[in-house]
Structures are given as C-alpha cells and as structure tokens.
Amino acid sequence: MNQSLFVYNTLTHQKEEFTPINAPHVGMYVCGPTVYSDAHMGNCRTYISFDLIFRYLTHLGYKVRYVRNITDAGHLESDADEGEDKISKKAKLAQLEPMEIVQKYTVGFHEVMQILNTLPPSIEPTATGHIIEQIEMVKTILEAGYAYEVNGSIYFDVEKYNQAHNYGMLNGRNLDDLLNNTRNLGGQEEKRGKLDFALWIKAKPEHLMKWPSPWSVGFPGWHLECSAMSHKYLGEQFDIHGGGLDLVPTHHTNEIAQNIACCDKVPARYWVHTNMLTVNGQKMSKSLGNSFLPHELFSGNNKILNKGYSPMTVRFFMLQAHYRSTLDFSNEAMEASEKGFKRLMNAITLLDGLKASSTTDVTIAPLSQRCYDALNDDFNSPVLIAELFEATRIINSVHDGKMKIDAANLDELKTLIQNFVFDVLGLKNEQATGDDLPRVLDFIVNLRSEAKTNRDYATSDKIRDGLQHIGIQLKDSKEGTTWSKI
Template structure:
C-alpha cells in the first residue's frame, strides 16, 4: 500500500521492517478533560489503518499512549502540570482524575467502534524508563543539567543531525522567533526543551530522579515508550498535524540523540476538524465533546448524533483534509449512513437467481485499490454507494443476482463496511441480535397489518403503523411485505 509520509512529503510504498510484523505508535490523549470531536479523528484514522493493515495480513502491534504527566499549561506562571492543577481545583488525587478521564475516553472510543490498541501505556507508569532515556541523551552529550532540570541542547544536536526535518523549520528561524520569550533563564537557548523538569513546591505530581524531585518533559514519553514497546526502529508513527512541531520534531531529536539514528520510518498525520473554518480545540474553546454529540446537548447541535454517524462523517473525508463540522453536514452523513445500513440489511435478504442483470464485478478490487492509496476511505464509500444501487435494484425486483455474485457482494460488504470502515451496523437495520422474541412480536403485528391491508381495512393498518411509529419504529412497505427498524 501507499502511505503519505510527512517526512518526505510524498506517498511511498509501505514496506514493513520485519514483515509480517508491523509496529504502529500513535499519540493518544492527555487525560484531563472529556474527549471532543477532534480526538475522534486520529482515533478513527489510525483505527482504519490498524484494521486495514490487519486485513492485509500483517500482525500489528498498535501502541497508543495515555498522557497523564508532564504537559504544561500555557498560561501557568510556573509551568504547572496540567493534571496537577485540575486535581487541586477539584480536590482529587491526580491519579483519580487520570483514571476518571481515561475511563471516559475509553468509553467514547468503544462507542465509536475504535478497536483498543495492543498496548495503552501511561507516561506515569514509565518514569524509570524515561529517566534512563534522559541519561542516555546526557551521556551522548546532547543535554545539560541546569538547576535540577535537564534540557535538550538543540544547537549541539543541530550540528550533528538535521533538526527540523519533519516540520521544515530551521534553527535560525526558531532562534529569531523565540528569543522574545522570557522566564527561560535556565536554558542556554530559548528553543531548548525540557527533558526533566524540577518540580516547584506546589507541584504535586513528582518523582525522584538523579537531578531533582520532578517530572519528565513534554515530549519524552513518546520516545521512551515507542522504543520500549516497538524497538529502536519501527514502522509507523501517527498523530495529529498539530503535533508535528514541536512535539514530533522533539521526539525525533530525542531518539536520534539517544540512539544515534532515526526510529520512525513513516510519519503519518491526520488533519484537523474545524468548526466554522476554525480549528476545534481546547484553547479556542469551540469544541464539542463526544458525549455532547451523543446526547445532542450543545447549542450548535440540532439533535443527537449517534457514534456511528460521527464515525461515518469522519470517514467520508480523507484523513489529510480538514473537515468542517456543521450540523447540516452531520445530518447529511446520517442520512447517507442510514441508506448504507438499510441496504446492508436488504443485502442479507436477497434471493439469488440463475444469473445477474446487475454488475457487481470489480467492487472488491476498486475498494482495495482505494484503501491501498493512502487510506482513501471516501472513495471506498463512493464505491459502496454505487453497489448499493445494484442491491436495491434487485431488492425491488427490477433485477436479478446470481448466487456467486451475491456471495461475493455480501463478503465484500462484510469486509469493507463492517471489518475495515468499522461501521457497526446490524443485519436488521438497527436492532441488536439476541432479541428474537421481541423481533417476532413486531413481525407478528406487521403480519396482522399486512392481513388488514389485504382486506383493505386501512383503519387497522394505519393504526398499527402509526402506533409503532409513535413508539419509535420505522415501518416501510415493500413489494410484497414490509421492513422495519427502530
């Protein structure tokens, strides 16, 4: 398959280092607040990649971290740890906050049908490894200790390696731009970044280290944990575009400094979700949490949107494009998904004929081709819609499909809709299986309605349909029967 590698700014053939094994690392959430729509994007993008690589036969070790230490708050005077601040405000143990939001994150991800990663390591659980990593960088001569903190020596590093190769920045510009910042007396240069930070007295999340009682720097956990679980060289590192600089650039520098070589072979970055053209983010205060989408409780939402609608909405755009949120766009996605879902249910009921009048050939190949081209999910979806037309034509009795074609079509839908796009749809159009009695009862009511219709007893037939509609069912008459969903 082809993958767009941010490092080379081009699509490249993906060749794993140790096939059939693939190492995949993705930057996970900082657990100090509820996940919003922006968090769903990388989760779903790399879930798609994970599912597709697995489909291709690779054995993927997917590592997605939980950041629970180290990130600094932008307006905090003393560089206070985000989680510590929130914890003090709410009078909770930091770990209690971490656990609370981790649980909620995982709950949201499950709702979005995002598969759990193979390993979900916490930064706080890898302090020892991070200290060792800092020591390695110190030993290599690319860091210095200053008043209990350890800083990465960007200038020294830039002499031996290419600092800025991922983001396209160069050190001279950085120097010109960041010299204005104050409060950086401990550092030799403003663009140096912390590997280990000495904790201030009011800072409650801290650990002992050779340099001070403190906490690891912002970028260190990813270098440390990716190396620990995927090795000194691994295949793919993913994350949001906003992490390219400084986070991923710093990661590259740290890893090269400590190990003497690059660790990541393919860098993949998903684009942002915007709202009215602006990036949706915490600092803009314009984000909508996933929970709010699911409940519809937000002024910008006209109604609740199911997790699958959110997932489908995100998959309808290519992961490297920005996607603009609006209630209208989401409603359009919802209707599209509904059409796909209903067609899927009908596909299960089709009765094969001697031969096909509809053409379903090449669907599998076209879908595979789209996926292999840097995960082009919108194209996959467009092919599925094309074949939906064929399914509905047969369902309407206006065409036929052979046994062989039908089986192929079912298999392709199962593979791409359910397996790769990860759309959780049931074969009864929304009702979970295992409720046979309940389904039987609804079927019986509709059988009675059918009988009433035969007798032209429209009063009874409408009464049944109207009552079912009131209860939340959707009833649709078909050529010689009915179908329903909840």
C-alpha cells in the first residue's frame, strides 16, 4: 500500500520517483514573499500548494525541514539590478522606517497564512538576518573566478560560467537565445555581459538599507539571498526547491548558477513550481483592474466579486486544481467550490453518528489506496478530492440506510477522512467549529481601521455596512473597535 511518490521535476521536465538524499529527512526550500505590500492571491496559491506538499511528506513519515524565507531587502523594482528597493520606496512614501514596512506586511502575511490554515515553516529566515552569509558566498564565487568587481559592485560572469556549466539547465534556453532576447538592464555599462547579474550592489548615498562589505557599503542581490539561506539551513544540496513558475527564467536559474559556482553542486534535486492564477481567463493584474486581495475575497469587498467566501472555501477552491495547472478564478467557480466544500463537510458531520453493522456493502481499503495513488502522482489534489466525494457518497448512503458498513470499515473510513481531508488537505469544518470567525473578523476590523487612518471612509463604511448585513455589528470607541453578533 501507498507505493512510491513521483514528483514532476522542472529541471528534467519529467516525473521522477522521490528519493530523499538522507531519508527519512527531507529538506525543502520555498521562496517566500517580499514584504512591501499585502500578500496577493498568487502568493496564497503557491503557499497553499507547498503546504499540501509539506503535509503529505510529513504524513508519509518524513522529517521535513521546511525553510521559507522572508525577503526584506535587496529586491529592486525591476526584479533585476536597477531601480529602487521595493521596501525602501514604500517606506519613503509612507514616511516610515523600512523595518516598519517589513514588520507590517510580515505580520499581515502571517495572518493570511493562518486564516488559510497553512502550517508555519520549520525555519523562516530573513535576508537582512543573513548579510554575513551572503558576503561570504560572494567571496567564494569571486575566488572561483565566476564574478568580478566594478566600482564596489560585484557581478556574476554568466558567459564565463557557461563555458564550464550549463547556465540554462533549468529554463531550457541556450546562452545565444538568452543573449539575443535580453533587454539591456540597469548598470549595464558596468557589466561585461548582458546576462550578468549583481551579487552585491554599491549603495547610492540616498539608499536606506545598506551594509558594510569588503567592496563597498551596499546591499545583496536578490538572487544571492535565497542561495545563502538555503545553503545555511539545508546544506550544499537538498531535496526540494519550490516557488512560483515565474521564478524559473531568472531567479531560480541564477540561484543554481550561484550555488554551482560556490560549491559545484546543483542546490536541489527536485525543482517544483506552481502555476499562475488567472481571473476569467486573464492574468490577474492591477492594470487590468481584475486583481483582489485575500481579505477582499473573504469579505466580498471588491467590484468583481459577487460575495465573500470563507477561508476554507478559498483553500478548497485552490486545491481543486493541480498545482502545475493554471487556476482560473470566476464567481461561478467559487460558488461551485462553496457548494462542493459544504457537501463534503456536511457528510463529515454525519460520520460520527454512523452505526456499524455486522455485515458490510463496502470495503474502504481500495478507496484509501486510490487516495494515496492520487497524491503519489505528483500531489494530485483534484483527483484526491474526487475520491473524497466517493467517500461522501458512502457516508450519505450509510446514513440514509441504503448501505451497510461494518465496524472495521467504518473505522477505516474515519481514518481516511482524518488523514486526507484534515491532515493532508488542511481543511477545517468551519460549520462545526467556527474557530476562524474571531480571527477573520479581527483581521477585517484591522483593515477597516487602516482604511479610516488613510481617510478612505468609503471603504471603512462599506466594511461596516457589509458586516452589518451578514449579522455582525461593529462598535467604535476611544479604545478601538469591537464586534458582536446581532
């Protein structure tokens, strides 16, 4: 039973049997958020996907060290080597310290992750907490001859590296194609090659976030941060490196180059990437006016939403698509997911009241095996959910007296539900517990307070009136805002 787990590896473009380097230990690094704004739905989709992977590996008995970083410096506006630091820019606009911005959006990110019932990672390192490790990695790459200094900045020499290694091993592109299709980036006059990227950038006098180094007072390159942190906590080579598909062409390609230049090893054996989230068939973006944030999806406070949806409905919706498939949002899809989730949870509430018979019309073992088969096929959550609806049919049939089940199979059915619905998919029966309501409402009340602080009274009133409409009354006082059920 259970059999082998197969994982799709972006590096080899095929499914491969999962064989940890040092079983039962598994090292998994996932690129975390840059904390200069609210977590968006694409972030949520990625981290729910890796939460599923983390949960399933743990369920199989692996001891998983899950490292997910916080990028709190060095990520420039262009995602390259030009422009302002995203966090510093936000800090200047808000007239705050950069670390106030970092704190605010890190806390917000954690709140959303908790509401969506994702487990915290084993380690959550920050880029600013690992400046020394990054400087040491730059020194090693310089000594290996794959980097050079210009005016206090250090650049990675891609063309020299490619003479000994395959720079495009992850993105599947050869160097000539990459050179022909690369626009000139900032700082180009300092670089030897068009594809060269910064390991360390000399800071301009007005740059807020900077540190001393052997070359200049500056800050690390965005790509270097993840190489240094994964190396520190998971070693020269570990099992799984994950992130969104958009990180493949540059960020993860450059991570691999840095790690090979540093220690002659591809950092991870399996590269796992989640696909994008679209809205009615279009890419989600502010410019198209079709983007929304998690709290807007929970509250329904966005013009493209017909109503709000519970956090577990949102999680269920995301798990109904395979992590490597595009997930297309629509009001119709959300409503269908809401119905499906309620149907599943309604059946589960009947489970404890089922009576065992002396005979049985159903054997649960084959169903349980099919659930494992689904997850062992590259964590195929939609196929698993389809099998769980077969479990729902069995529960309803036994409850209605149309089917009998003996004690052994009833116990196995309860184990199946616990294992796959709650432990692996990470769903919660909101109807049964209501545990999330206070946390969700506190989150919404805080958002309303922020709107009032920003003099966005239209949004503040809309939140208050919307909550009143669904039976939640807000009361403002000098001490703050409290809520109560009407």
